[in-house]
Amino acid sequence: MVDEQRVRADTPGVGNGAVFLDSAGSSLPPRVVTETVIGHLRREAEIGGYRAASERLDDLAGVKTVIGELINATPGTIALSDSATRAWSDFFYAVPLRPGDRILISGADYASNAIAALQRARATGARVEQIPDDAEGRIDIEALDAMMDERVRLVSLLHVPTNGGLVNPVAAAARIARAGGALVVLDACQSAGQLPLDVTELGVDALSATGRKWLRGPRGTGFLYLRPELAASLEPGRLDLHSAAWIAPDEYRMAPDASRFEFWEHDVAARLGLGAAVRYLLDLGPDQVYAAIAERADYLRGAFGDLPGVTVRDLGVDHSGIVSFTVEGVAPVDVRDRLRDSDITVTVSHAGSTLLDMSARGLDSVVRASPHCFVGYEEMDRFVAAVAAL
Template identity: 50%
Template sequence: MIDLTAVRDETPGIARRLHLNNAGAGLMPLPVLEAMTGYLRREAEIGGYEAADEAGSRLDAVYHSIARLIGAEPDEIALTENATVAWQMAFYALSFRPGDRILTAQAEYAANYVALLHAARKHGVVIDVIPDDEDGVLDPAALEGMIDDGVRLIAITWVPTNGGLVNPAAEVGRIARKHRIPYLLDACQAVGQMQVDVSRLGCDMLSATGRKFLRGPRGTGFLYVRREMIGALHPPMIDHFAAPWVAPGRYELRSDARRFETWENNYAARLGLGVAADYALSLGMGEIEARCRALGDLLRAELRASPGIAVHDLGPHPAAIVSFSIGDKAADAVKSALSRQRINVSISRPSSTLLDATARSLPTLVRASPHYFNTEAELARLVEVCRGLAA
């Protein structure tokens, strides 16, 4: 069981705000902050290159920490500036021909879908959206029925940005493996709040960020590429770290996932990312997931029971992202009112998941995302204020 007192003692931000914006950026715990500031202090004291050399073993250990977090091997991990870069490095490493089909989800994230549209414009690929079932969850049976020889890629978001929906990522992986179709999974909102095992998921590539539920620093992300897939992918951009220059007319790509990296990096942020992964692992991802689900379910139930408040989440077993609206009040105004009460939430605009928002006629929504360090009393405080706004 998570020691709530201990984790709250190590979360300085809770003294200043009621933080329910962990799907945007989680509050960093003290060990993450101390790892980063300590490293920056050494850069100032002895120099940037020298500090990196001194911390070499700790920096290398970050790959091992991320690998343990998702059930991978260190050579299958690339560290990136953010999850979008991670996703794009994998996606644009694939080759497409006119008529190739890409299958994606109804609630796909805008950054990913725009890249799909770019591939359609540049290469003539066809984008097909996998239908949802009666609960609004991606339908594996429908996906199976869409498979043919023209499908080049399956790319979906596991937990969309605009609500608690959890798509059946492992079922998608089973179908992808069965038909030997590359499978790219956006796990931004899953990593840090849910147990992740890439072998069980069956994905060939997975992208994620450090700043959300993992409670790492902004400006960090990572890409997993299945070892057997690495050699088939040529990154869209390379430098002499990804591909050493071995002869005047030749380079050789690295054999590991670091072929998707470049030479210069924010080493302080990388150390923070590694500590964030270790911190989550020390608490136990099973324990974290159970508490996140319980808090999300509690908040969702209390808001649904509140007159004038509508919850817009889909799926029978949603994650700890709760999207709602209060009467005809604009989401921006609700967010501002909550901020004046020192409560952090975010908003979800239709443009972030345009297909889903259009299909459901969704307005801009308020998004509250509790994490394991939040208390039931904090959730009650949010509900109390929201009920006041709805009155």
């Protein structure tokens, strides 16, 4: 069981009557994260950015080490980035595509991923196709198997959609895709920090994640995992003197590992903060944190089930920490704003973020509540009462 008293004491943003339910957007960091970031910025102000960074070289290298511990990967397979979208795109745009190649995306795929797939398909002559959903809204494993042929170059999987409680069967889908010769990229933007991520068990070729959501790190942080042999075979669309070495007037040599997907210039303070966030999670015990998030989300789903006029919009069998719902007669943005007047923070997921899924369900938008382990049950009861009062 997670030490709730410790977690709440470590989180300056909780208490004082506020209810924070937007860890699927940008969560509240623990104190150690903000102190790490601010401390480094102050050191930069004292001695300059270069010297301050040189003092923390071991700590910066340690960021990849702790991420590797979290996802069961070696540091050399991890590239640090400024967002999950950047990490996903850097990998996706490095995969060679030819006319006739097929790119498979899921019905719940995020808009940024779908837009990138459509752009590259337009530029290369490849095709983008949707993997059907099963009756529960998850990726249809049998349908995916039937779609596979030698032309499928890339399969994009979304672990947890931005707009609901669904958890996709990633490992089963990845086995089918890789058996068919396709590369598998997993968007773990909404699962890193709330669900177990073992890249070996999942069997994916690449994985992208952000720091600002369930990991409780700073904004402007993220990372990309690449299967070791893949990291040494892809050429990123952009290189600099960190991702490659200039070894002759007309020759360069790329870094031998995933660092070829990094640039030399970066936000040192933010990356140190990301490392502090992951260490904090590891120290608490990831499994305990994951269980606490799941319990809170299930509590809200159960409470909403008893409220007339409130409809839970979550799909799937296994659920995540994201609870999506609508209130009859009240637009989701109005629900959000009226709750904000009571110092309750939720957010809204619009159809443009997951166009295929939301269009299929006839939804323009949903309210999204995402309780982390620092949210108390009294706070959730206050939130449920406020929704009932709408």
